Amino acid sequence: MPSAASARPTRCCRWGRSSFWETPPRGPTPGLLSTGNAHSFLRSGNGSDIIFKPGEIRLFSHPTIGPQTGGQRAPLSLSPGFNPLAYGGDRLQLAVRNESENTGVKVVFSHSYWGGNVSYGNTPGSLCHTPFWLPAGSDRGLAFNWNYPVMYQIDWFNLAQTYTSMTPSGPGEIARWVYSDRNPVPVAYAQLVIKGLSEFDYESITWAKDWRSRNWIQSPPFYFGSNLYISENDTIAHTQRVDNPYVMNFGPMSAAEMPKVVGHLGGNAFLGSGSNPFEKVTAAPALELPTAPVAGLAGFSGMRINPGWGDPRQMNSSLSIESVGGNNTSRASYAFSVVKTLAYQSGVTGPGIGNSFMHPMLPRTGIYQYFNNSVSSDPGNRSLPLDNINYNDNKIFCDYWDHVFLLNDALWDDYFVSSLADQTRPGASAARSLNENLDRLVAGGELANSRYRYEAGNRSSAQVKADLQAADGYLKAARHLMVEGMFNVNSTSVAAWQALFAGIRERQLVYRDNSGALRKIDVPSGKRIGLSRFDTEVSDKEMENPAKGVTMPDGAAGWSGVRFLDDAQLRKLAEECVKQVKARGPFLNFAEFVNRRLSNDALGTMGAVQSAIDYDDAKPESGSINYNFKNGSDFMMKAGDLGDHAFSTPEAAAGSRFAGIPGYVIQSDLLKPIANTLSVRDDTFRIRAYGDSLDAAGNVIARAWCEAVVQRMPEYCDTANDATVPAREMSASGVFSDNAALTSTNRLFGRKFVIESFRWLSAPEIQLTPSP
Numbered sequence: 001m002p003s004a005a006s007a008r009p010t011r012c013c014r015w016g017r018s019s020f021w022e023t024p025p026r027g028p029t030p031g032l033l034s035t036g037n038a039h040s041f042l043r044s045g046n047g048s049d050i051i052f053k054p055g056e057i058r059l060f061s062h063p064t065i066g067p068q069t070g071g072q073r074a075p076l077s078l079s080p081g082f083n084p085l086a087y088g089g090d091r092l093q094l095a096v097r098n099e100s101e102n103t104g105v106k107v108v109f110s111h112s113y114w115g116g117n118v119s120y121g122n123t124p125g126s127l128c129h130t131p132f133w134l135p136a137g138s139d140r141g142l143a144f145n146w147n148y149p150v151m152y153q154i155d156w157f158n159l160a161q162t163y164t165s166m167t168p169s170g171p172g173e174i175a176r177w178v179y180s181d182r183n184p185v186p187v188a189y190a191q192l193v194i195k196g197l198s199e200f201d202y203e204s205i206t207w208a209k210d211w212r213s214r215n216w217i218q219s220p221p222f223y224f225g226s227n228l229y230i231s232e233n234d235t236i237a238h239t240q241r242v243d244n245p246y247v248m249n250f251g252p253m254s255a256a257e258m259p260k261v262v263g264h265l266g267g268n269a270f271l272g273s274g275s276n277p278f279e280k281v282t283a284a285p286a287l288e289l290p291t292a293p294v295a296g297l298a299g300f301s302g303m304r305i306n307p308g309w310g311d312p313r314q315m316n317s318s319l320s321i322e323s324v325g326g327n328n329t330s331r332a333s334y335a336f337s338v339v340k341t342l343a344y345q346s347g348v349t350g351p352g353i354g355n356s357f358m359h360p361m362l363p364r365t366g367i368y369q370y371f372n373n374s375v376s377s378d379p380g381n382r383s384l385p386l387d388n389i390n391y392n393d394n395k396i397f398c399d400y401w402d403h404v405f406l407l408n409d410a411l412w413d414d415y416f417v418s419s420l421a422d423q424t425r426p427g428a429s430a431a432r433s434l435n436e437n438l439d440r441l442v443a444g445g446e447l448a449n450s451r452y453r454y455e456a457g458n459r460s461s462a463q464v465k466a467d468l469q470a471a472d473g474y475l476k477a478a479r480h481l482m483v484e485g486m487f488n489v490n491s492t493s494v495a496a497w498q499a500l501f502a503g504i505r506e507r508q509l510v511y512r513d514n515s516g517a518l519r520k521i522d523v524p525s526g527k528r529i530g531l532s533r534f535d536t537e538v539s540d541k542e543m544e545n546p547a548k549g550v551t552m553p554d555g556a557a558g559w560s561g562v563r564f565l566d567d568a569q570l571r572k573l574a575e576e577c578v579k580q581v582k583a584r585g586p587f588l589n590f591a592e593f594v595n596r597r598l599s600n601d602a603l604g605t606m607g608a609v610q611s612a613i614d615y616d617d618a619k620p621e622s623g624s625i626n627y628n629f630k631n632g633s634d635f636m637m638k639a640g641d642l643g644d645h646a647f648s649t650p651e652a653a654a655g656s657r658f659a660g661i662p663g664y665v666i667q668s669d670l671l672k673p674i675a676n677t678l679s680v681r682d683d684t685f686r687i688r689a690y691g692d693s694l695d696a697a698g699n700v701i702a703r704a705w706c707e708a709v710v711q712r713m714p715e716y717c718d719t720a721n722d723a724t725v726p727a728r729e730m731s732a733s734g735v736f737s738d739n740a741a742l743t744s745t746n747r748l749f750g751r752k753f754v755i756e757s758f759r760w761l762s763a764p765e766i767q768l769t770p771s772p
Helices: 234-243 334-343 403-411 434-442 461-469 494-506 567-584 590-594 608-613 667-677 744-749
Strands: 003-005 017-022 029-035 090-097 104-110 127-134 150-152 163-165 186-194 246-252 368-370 375-379 389-393 399-401 452-454 481-483 509-512 518-521 529-532 562-565 684-694 700-716 728-730 736-738 751-761
Touching: 403 590, 434 461, 494 529, 494 567, 494 667, 529 667, 562 567, 567 608, 590 608, 608 667
Parallel strands: none
Antiparallel strands: 003 017, 017 186, 029 090, 104 127, 104 163, 127 150, 186 246, 368 399, 375 389, 452 481, 509 518, 529 562, 684 700, 700 751, 728 736
């Protein structure tokens, strides 16, 4: 029973596992069983790193080795490519059969079967497949040998679905061992792959629909293990079925079933699922390891977010540490609780910092939801899997937090990216050290963020460099950087918003060609700006069709994060942004602009910018930014497509199934090039004044008008206080008060204002309102 394990690369989206059940070679040979458990791991054949090209999908197999006797296990290394004779877990010698015995294999999918789910205590997953070695005409009860099932850490069944046959049902329909060849002959397969647009149909099994989802934002595959473990509540099971990024496919090796798996093997494996997958792409970049300093907070959008890890024994003192052999009493296992903790994502969405998609398990009006999702059902008696259930609570899965909301709230008003950094790492486009960048700064040179301008204040160049080179220099960078052309997001001017977006053209996009060299991406004629998901793109081509992607520099068909927008799209985006400002504003801080509103309406599912981008979710509109990801058959998920679920906000699960993939414009794609120039307040003000000269009778004999443009500076009016001293302080109880360290002048007047310009105005420039 060999199995092939698919690759689990850093930037590839096809994580999964395929297993093949095969008959043994000719003559008296051992029956082979491939089994997996929570201790399985993948590694390269010689212990060296496995290196993936950007977005590359690769497949690995364990090598074919001699059988291990008894319960002995041997570590198995990985070899590139698909090997149908390879083994995906432990290979055990179970039995020797002769051709005269007319033996065969019966494979069933079992729920909470004794040899798998309780082997180490607490249930690691609800789905396991179990092979039985049978003589001709017999059923499961007369099996020669049976041992640990292969476990998939993903829910599928409920308690009513005890044994579901994968091979043809009935005692006379077992898959016969074939002795006509020395090589094993496949009889059945199982496959765990990324959810695609296509839905699986099963030849030999009928059951509840496999609910698809917007898995690229609800539970993307690069969060390995996302929502894999559940309790046995039927409603919860359906919720997890929607949430899970993986789909389970299996069947006999028939002409109808085999195409579903053959297209997913080898170096040119498709990303999509099914015998005729929609997504016929072989490369899908998902995350980026930056080769140059990140230019803004939105540049962290691809960073994987993890809600943290805690010792499960602090939440459940009854957890026990089991030996490799496991136990028969179904005690709650510490080892499996740790596995669950690491896999638990607690409401994390795919695109993180700088985005605003909410998880459907959360309520619109809050950032937290308690949901009793932490109980596992474990049979206490291995031989009676459904007659003696113990319910073990590991207290791990009850808390759903809006981690993206909280991170945005913590970052966007307290931090910014100065671009003052060491850039001498391999692959960086501007190989300057931090000291060189500081020299450029104090000399008035251009930084990596060209909109920043040097502000010395009342300090010398040497003092500024000393400030910024100190260990706490990051706390002082803001006092020496001014932004040229700051834009207030509370603006209701469509023209101003359109000009802001048009300025993105100033940002040069780059990609790496097949040799690894950096190349520029040019905005084509007829388009205004270019956007990219990654700082270094995988292609210079725009993806218009998620089914085929684009041709990558290395010839692979893959998804590209490059998008080009025209003037009409920018104008519509500006109009929709103004609508969002009027509906949500005024924004009192930056995080409020980035995040969704905590309100029980449409404003509670996405932030202002994402709502402006996807204004046409309810009715896709030709020409809209993401129209190509919405206009296909079955592209759009509706709340009614979800089946039974326990979502607090099912509307958050509605929308394009491709939301979040490279090429689908998301909020952070827009914020990356402009966020450092945005603000929720103005620091430059236009002040106008006038004066009258009256005669003795009170008549106006002369009138004058003047105008001054003033700018608020980082320094206080009284330089006795340093610019980095906060004006207000917060006590441990959260109460704000004026900082007693400030002088009386600074407490009264605050920061210094300088006059940038002054002029006298003429009467025609002033529109006077007549007196009543």
